[in-house]
Amino acid sequence: MFLTRFRVNTARPGARRLLASPQVMHAAVLASFPTLLPGDTPAPEGPRVLWRLDHTASAEVFLYLVSPHRPDLTHLVEQAGWPAAAVADPSAPGWESRPYGPFLDRLAEGSRWAFRLTANPVHHIRRKEGEPIKRTAHLTPVHQMGWLLDRQEPCGFRITEKPGPRRLLPAGTTHTGHPHHGDRYHLTVHDHRNRTFDKTRNPDAPAARRPAPVTLVTVTFDGRLEVTDPDLMRRTLTRGIGKAKAYGCGLLTLAPLPAEPR
Structure with a gap:
């Protein structure tokens, strides 16, 4: 690798x-x-x-x-x-x-890292009774964070939590009943982008022969994590997280944590 x-x-x-x-x-x-x-x-x-x-x-x-x-x-x-x-x-x-490979081999349970991930957070819903289930993007930071938090364990890590005194926002629920974590975690969501682009490899092809444009919602997560399962973590780092990997999503990278102020 x-x-x-x-x-x-x-x-x-x-x-x-x-x-x-x-x-x-x-x-x-x-x-x-x-x-x-x-x-x-x-x-x-x-x-x-x-x-x-x-x-x-x-x-x-x-x-x-x-x-x-x-x-x-x-x-x-x-x-x-x-x-x-x-x-x-x-x-x-x-x-x-x-x-x-040498970096992947050194990953150990309990080690902590800063991380970055650009992803396509989606879920599958039925908008109306009788309609087929469709893949739909999460559009709010609360739901986008929830999407990543749901994937911690199978990906071999957990996102670390802030000490209570450093939390500025209380946890609770949204008006739709979904959990709202406040700023419990070392996790931020930014760089929300809505992309629409042609999938064709030939830009000169007649419009009638071109496939429908692709619409993609992406966000970038920055935060801190702790490795809970090194083998799963290595798989995550080499296989990616979520959908739209061909379009620049799913790559999780790690970096040493900055020194804590004394």
């Missing part, structure tokens, strides 16, 4: 095209692996290619990849990076890629 980071040059037209469509970015990500064919699908229980776009406070955009094989992002550097800088310094091709 490999963990890769690529900084996107947002001033380039190719970068803007990639950032505008998760379908186009997905195709570019898969093109980083010579052994992958366009129609290939991951094995049900094996690792897969996961990716995520992170937008920083300083307006930088980073593409993160987790993959079974080391990627070659030369085409991304040419389209959406700094190709002249990469040519000038062959030791810095325009991306960073490191083996992920």
